[in-house]
Amino acid sequence: MYENFDFSETNIKGALKLFSEADIRTIYLTLETSLEGIKNTEAKERLEKFGPNEISKEKVIPWYIQLLMAFLNPFNFILGTLAFVSLFTDVIFAKETDRSWVSILLIITMILISSLIKFIQEYRSSKTAEKLKNLIVTNVTVVRGGIVLEIDIKSLVPGDIVKLTSGDIIPGDIRIISSKDLFISQSVLTGESNPVEKYPNLNSKSLSISDLSNIVLMGTNVLSGTATGVVLGTGRNTFLNTISESLKNTKSETSFEKGIDDVSKLLIKFMIFMVPIVFLINGYLKNAWFESLLFSLSIAIGLTPEMLPMIVTGNLTKGAIELSKKKTIVKKLDSIHNFGAMNILCTDKTGTLTQDKVSVVKYLNFTGKDDDNVLFLAYLNSFFQTGLKNLMDRAILEFEEQHYNIKNDYKKIDELPFDFERRRMSVIVEDLLGERTMITKGAIEEMLYISNFVEIDGKTIPINDEIESKIKELVSNLNNDGMRVIGIGKKFLPKDREINFSNKDEESLIFMGMLGFLDPPKVGVGETLKALSEYGVNVKILTGDNELVTQKICRDINLKVENSIDGSYIESIDDLELKKLLKDTTIFCKLSPLDKARIVRLLKEMGNTVGFMGDGINDAPALRQSDVGISVENGMDIAKESAQIILLEKELSVLLEGVIIGRKIFTNMIKYLKMTASSNFGNVFSVVLASAFLPFLPMLPIQILFQNLLYDISQISIPWDNVDTEDILKPKNWNAESVGKFMICIGPLSSIFDVLTFLLMFYVFKANSFQTESLFHTGWFIESILSQTLIIHLIRTKKIPFIQSNANIKVILLTSVIMIFSLYIPFSKLNGTLGFVPLPISYFIWVILILIGYFFTIIFAKKYFIKKFNTWL
Template identity: 35%
Template structure:
């Protein structure tokens, strides 16, 4: 039986009646009933569909616009009974789609395995036993146990609650947490007034509760909102870059295709042949394997990162991780060991106190809110000396929150039935604020200004030594039914708890390593300025570059934009200020990462360009993060950043190199079409060229990346890709024009010979350019991966073999070339490689000069400014390209001339005597 939402709303029902209607009870659901109900109502998820099956993923490959274009071309060929052409097109479509499917399926399988490691769980009561269950397996009727930091996994009714505060910003937009209690609310109450109900997607800020699940998945309030909005995720920087790149390709494609089609029709060439040629041009310009390449490269990067202890929740976040230039983090567990120990317990007179230790132990042992290492240290130290909770019983709890920064436990002690003992523990200043007296040798004395100053001095002295200091206060109160924050007043200051968390031995080295990667560390801590400054000195941060929460609250946004990039330590910060700091850094052009694991870190994790958390973080922090560290260690993060940059660099390699090569070839064909008496390449030859050139591209995901590409943040730059495409595409086109001239003027090539030779040159230059442009260094100084190298060599060998393979050659209308023609092909390709190498030096020098200037400005160092270029980097690259192409043309032309003379039976030095030595 399940709850019918058309009946009286569940928040207007008594919890026991509702539980009975859902066939639940004090022992929760039975395991068998829960399993049967899961089959009936489906998994507890608001997503539209699970991971694509293999068949659906295969079918999706044929939904690409490029595949549809090719299918259209095949249909035309079939209609005209051009069976060979149609077969070639369909074979290439099938080959490309299967290659893309295989890589994407392998990638998606790997990503799903990573996601399983991060699946959320929650505590439920089933068969009368508390157990842990996957959130996806929660069904109506389950009794869910919630505590601080949990995400609420379903819509439900509160059965029991203890100081239960819930953040419902995702539902109501209200930023402040609201308190939930058991009870009955009127049927027409809006969401904001349903104080006895909780909703999927909200998070627990403090306290504990038992909740009866009523609605799951799409039936929840959040599920309804997700359905109306399509559950669309905001576009990431990486996705935006891919989209803008697509727009660039479409614009170039439309211009070239329309130009070629118009020219061919004006020259009265066959309409169908011209149309197929134009379609093949469009396909040839487009990197049709781009979706598969991106998926494969990012998933390969995610797998490599997982082996180093970095789990990627969203693949797009790899780009953001690689572009990060500022990392904001707390100090506990990242810069310190995270193994907090209770070093000393002293009273208000700075003397060791066993009574203060006992009070602190009771407070920590009875606390049920947010788990934290400070309470663990107190309990561990107490148990080591035999402390127990015997003789005391917990009556109530006023949970910790990040505004009060203190926690109160109300205790009933044996022998004092008429009163209760308040034990409050928290930040020194927040505890002192509610004290009117202090304990001196068992006597309460007024907390006047002089005594307060003495306590302040003790606190500052301990903090300056690197210790974290909490305060303890007590008050005896009369018995009553309920206690709240207003009862935290007129208390007696009892003493100090002194903790020590040593800095990590390798923290300084790790920070230096991150700085070398262009990442600046900024500590954002709620701890006091003294202990934070002490730690900063120990790990190599600037202890004087500090901004306190008290000063920050007085700053206008414009002032914070100025100060935030120059500040290393943000101390005594409240949760709302964390998000403000992140946004201020973003406002000044920085890509910001935020590392956090607590309830109060969720807003900053959402706001950061890349949110980073740890496997042991609370649910709300893990779900807010993009990257999960299996170990809270900055060195693990450093390796993750390097892997992320390698992954992003390999993705851009494919996009830049393939697009520039295709662009050059398509421009060449577009220019040659009106000048030649025949098409420079048949449509089937263009498609074969494009397919073969894409085969090694899959291996780019495994390619090695030069150290200099990892040493600084990387970001999408459509303008740089456009410049890259134009510069190196024009170099390619220049050599294509040279090829046309040599084939027509030197060899007087006919249609078949021309198309064969240019097919070989076009494909070989595309293969060569991958090995040349994959690195900013000279190609011989940077080794490609074995897979990329050998796949390129195999396709290159196939290129030379195809014209000589009888059946294959005739199908594609190729003819064998003579030795001198093959020599000319090799000479032109070598000249192209040389020209591209020189052009690469000029291009990347100009780009790196501009990039260095930006990075220096962003990091605000005092390094000398680079010498300004007399012209812009793009202009200088074009000038360099012209010079390089001119020199390469002369060199290659000389080689071709010598070959031609040899072919004619002349000795080159004899033939050239009249030119260079007219008097001899």
């Protein structure tokens, strides 16, 4: 029956509704499974049939599609147009003696070179990104052949029996078989932040798939509780896949994408303004409209930073590889830029500032004396709970496992899992005499709220104000010593009570005492925080712990605390008032998951680039909200899924290295953009000036395009360029206005020396008629390509190039090769094809003087620009 079941995409909704209404035995028969699960051999066959458990939007674009896309760009379109025109002018309508295929072959060569460079970079980038993402494995607990196993989520198949617990991402579309207080977050599908409780039974027939009470959907996550379920569909055969395109379309624009978009719009505006001017001036003055059209199209290419995608991709790929060597995995390349642009880092305290090695140091009753009974009850609670065991649970079990042998003395009857609203959890146990006890542990405030009694020397007495004050004083003293404190309580239950316990049973408890846990600060974390501050990253602590413990840790690591507020106060004020507090507040304590996300959202609205580092279930909303979400390899599945950066070690020092690499990458990207935009704008400005008085075109279209290609090739090595330390000390972000100022201020400076070259060629070398226009073209081509290549070294640093700051050897070699090749072209066999002629030796003396003048002009202009705008790159 299973082989014939219709899992087609159009029938997924209908299938899920049928499965929700069907008896569980019918589902077992349909899927050919049982409560003991399928066997491994059957799982392999089903994996081959249904494919890996991945939704379609995660597929890598095939190489041949990437190759095709590399050729589809405006640069190639205009080159193709010129080749098509050349076919008519140089071959079809040309005289037999003048026919030449050289121009067409040259243009085709240019298309191949530029497109293949782009393809190679992007293909390597996609392969690298996929390889890095494959290093991050998300596991799921399944039952196969009666044996509980941990498998890669990609290997899950329909018919598998899965075990779900707090923090798990739902790995497929699943029908619930059994559950206990199972609360699911469906915000990824519905946008609703409130959790939904799911049960084995169908409460009502709903029209909405997400409202089916006994179905949990792939991509949602378990907030609290436990469950066992049978997998109905995986990968392409899930409800998530049917809406994956709409989810992709509603993705918010990152600061990286917005910055690229803003800069592109700026360059388009300049192109729209300048190109028609060039076309009209040349067409009107020279009465050669067709040639002017081709020339203006070439100028459009000159203004286009066509290598920007390659430079950006090359930089990001190089950064991802560097970060992987430093135990940092990048899931999304764009996030590397945000890493460097980050000026606020929000982070939890535990495991980031502390050693993440919690140990039990105190177990006290309400009088402040050591009490083994408190520790024993805490051990019972941690031992029997089936939910997510946190650091404190593990500390309790490790501390007392050698003292107690309780497997035969007690059995668990039920449990009430932890959630972030109650901030506590309970287990109900039964001893050998059949006596039942509910043991509850949780935050002190919540434990006191549900406790009416205390126990001392075996006697139970009511809690009064004096006792409550004594407990709070003890807790405060422990907090001041840097300890995290939880309360322990119990409640005796009737033997004949039905097993249908709920959160309502957590009342009238006997408060037994408290446990104090110590998590010492990490060695060297203070120095790392100081270094982050020096790099312009402001650290804010967002924690669920209380203020006193957090303050103590901050004092121990010498972190300056300006102010601290807690979650209850945050919930009582509106966004406008909270924004006023955010700037001067370091510690945010006792936060809920939504509190963390709200703080991150407001910080972003204030114009900051915000990073969030977290590894728990309660961190997922803030990770999604941040510009760059950072998690760790051993974090919760939902945290790793929500993050863009995964640290293989939870160390701030690793994060600091990521910030530095991110800034180096951005600096090299902005180098390319500013040097290209300013140089190309200067050339176009020169063309406008030259067109006004020259009787011929300043340069032929094929010459403009060839020059542009050489200049682009000279910039291929920029991703490997050195970066001055001063350029990475502050966070940086895309700024179209800054690029515009740079283009307008620096670009026209090259036109001064272009005009000098025009005058030189026109009056000194007499290249002032149609008979000598080739000499003029050659002279300006050489000066232009040499000055454009020189500008790479002038702009790449705010210092004096070759003296105070040197480029990477790859940059030096490549620019040198391009300059030498350019000087060789007029004397090579290419000169006739490109319309060049050999230059007299005296020309090179003049051009050296022009370049020296250009060099010092840019040096002085650089100082003025930095003084006026307080920025360079």
